[in-house]
Amino acid sequence: MTATGPLVVVGDTLLDQDIEGEAGRLAPDAPAPVVDVHTDRSRPGGAGLTAALAARDGREVVLVTALGRDEAADTVRGALRDRVTLVELPLDGTLPVKTRVLAGRRPLVRIDRGGGSPGAPGDAVRAALAGAGAVLVADYGRHTALAVHAELAASARRVPLVWDPHPKGDTPVAGARLVTPNAAEARALVPGTGTALADDARRGRVLAERWRAATVAVTLGARGALLTRPATATPMLLPAPYPADGDPCGAGDCFAAVAAAALADGALPEEAVERAVAEAAAFVAAGGAGGTALWDPAAGPADPGRPPSDAFALAREVRARGGTVVATGGCFDLLHAGHVGLLESARRIGDCLIVCVNSDASLARRKGPGRPLNPLADRIRVLAALGSVDAVAPFEEDTPEALLEELRPDIWVKGGDYAVEDLPEAETLRRWGGQALVLPYLQGRSTTGLARRAARSATP
Template identity: 75%
Template sequence: MSTHRPLVVVGDTLLDEDIEGVSTRLAPDAPAPVVDVTADRRRPGGAGLAAELATHGGREVVLVTALGDDPASEAVRGSLLGRVRLVELPLRGSLPVKTRVLASGRPLVRIDRGGGAPGKPDGAVREALAEAHAVLVADYGRHTAGAVREHLAAAARRLPLVWDPHPRGDVPVPGARIVTPNAAEACALSPGDGQSLRAYAERGTDLAERWKAAAVAVTLGEGGVLLTRPGAGTPMLVPAPYRADGDPCGAGDCFAAATAAALADGALPEEAVQRAVAEAAAFVAAGGAGNPALWQISPPSPAQEAPETDPFALADRVRARGGTVVATGGCFDLLHAGHVGLLESARRIGDCLIVCVNSDESVTRLKGPGRPLNPVPDRIRVLAGLGSVDAVAVFEEDTPAALLHRLRPDVWVKGGDYSVDELPEAEALRAWGGQAVVLPYLDGRSTTLLARRAARAAVVPVRPPAP
């Protein structure tokens, strides 16, 4: 990740307000619920929320948006102070305010007020986009993107640009790296029959061709994300890593922000979408945009690991919502079919899977000189790229017992012909009531066998072609 060139978010900022309470009776003069208010929270929404989410991991973020002199605009400025750098367009009118009334966490009604049109950009907008490392357009149909369209078109020709569209918004500029409509937006923007994966794939391909985008990622809520490209290629479906029971408000902003951040880090579109799906699931599970902690804590510093990938934070979040934490461990030096089958089976046991990996020194002690074949950063990246793996933790010792005492998983998984009582980790798990289990392992698959097979192939003489 670049520490000198920021991620620039361009789009329509709103002020979101949640009026929370409980409802136990109807009004005497109408069949309408009476809500006894317990909390009233206000926060930036739209592009403002996307910009805040993009700062996670210590990233510098610039927000290009239209703000005015009204109280809602001042509230947004105050909330974003010290979090993102604002580059403002003048706003003719007032900032839109979206108010949700919730009873026991369930929305009853939404009230929309205000609205205006952005004015012309100045040189500061051009300078912000010129120094960008990547760009995210958060389009909420208020035409901020349209006001700076010329600058966005130029940016798309030289750096990753992600466009989160709106049916009443502006058409994405040609050359966008990924456009991220949700299912309803895809249906509105590309009408067609049905809501099957095939139908959404056809819509995504149609939109990618019409917009001249490199890819379109249609978000399907709990169904994951369907990544499509122009032409008749096969789409890629990225399922959600687990069912996230929480407020989905803001999940689309989280997905788009995480996608743009991953592309800024050099990820391929497929890698960016996988990372963004995992981050969006964790965001929803933590309470979505309504999570008070989102705005009560300072943005993490660059030295901190993103909370979505930190194994200990992940385990705490899953336990907090009553889920089951599953862990497994090993060297994972050359990932093969046996590993993949084991990890997929382990993930299905609970609500997250954390893989404990031996450090390079630990592998050498266990396997001997010449091992590992792949250093631990490479092994971590390969494991983290699997859809079945939610987080990876490294341990230096010969066994992961000390690490397990910190993670405290509910289930510890090993593959092969072990007896549960023979596992060195079994005693550690008993300290907090965890359970060790053994899963079947594919016969004939092992890193040692693969290495020997590769060594034999390397010394086989090549016969010259027959005359």
């Protein structure tokens, strides 16, 4: 069932600051690095970041949070004004400010300042929660959730409620559809020595029972998330679609925001967590909370379905360090042993393998009616999951020459009984000194043959 009201985010807002620079020397008076600053950025953090992430796709989002009259609170108001509807609780004190100092994009130190206590909710807060289509609690241990605990308990009985907990925060209300601790938080909440997947699953079950939650998703960083339920239900691991190399700051907020939005749209918890894992990976790869995509509308959102590496960026990077770029291409409509053997052999030739794959329209023109059997997005996902494949690049034309002109690989590989001079791509490669090669191909393996055998087996 799709929610009819807005997604209401309740929680503790912070102001996050990133001071970035380069550290190439030590201070003369202490063994401490000197950071030559080139960037100083401020942005909403905590529940403010979560609300902004939930609103990325144009969704109506209401943020219920405590803000004061200090400069940091005014900065948050300005950043969120055109993104979400703010419904404020009074704040006795100043807004917490968390400052990271980074050198070479790696944190050196974090400085925390400020803090206060949220006041009692007014009619506007109660009305926002009463009209919510779904609720997300972003608990950062500052007790905004405690101030509206009764209203949250009522919401959990009426609409999907997601609670992103904190070890020093408040206890989730009974009946939450999904609670999302990370592994470190789950281990702090359920002490024990084990850190294996089975131990995390046990902790998830314990927490689901303790909180009387329908499901608990223990997030595992690059490994994805472990979805658990009370009692003895078998846990489900939702792995990340690819390793995301980037700043993980804000990944948990992104996970919770996407999961809450999916539940609001009627998704099952399994579907919501799978979607959240994929988008959190894309968020990290795009630079995390400090990336420009979230706060610069012109940059656009990260694409959660993209391959783990951009083929063009990868080719430039490998060439820049003197490596060998290998490319191959084809339809890959039904991946079979012949394909796998070719790709593994091709990868061993150089320092990266980029697979050029026909679009659906291109494949249909080449293979005729009834093809493709698998759409492009599925074919890309299967190829990108292979350990031998570093990146995938689709092309719309009948042949990949135009794509190769952009990629400029050092080696182009095809499998089968071709002679190199018969390959249409060979002449293209010669323009920049590249080489076309033919590799052995397993006999008797073909997509057409597989499809025919499958059709015969399906015929009564």
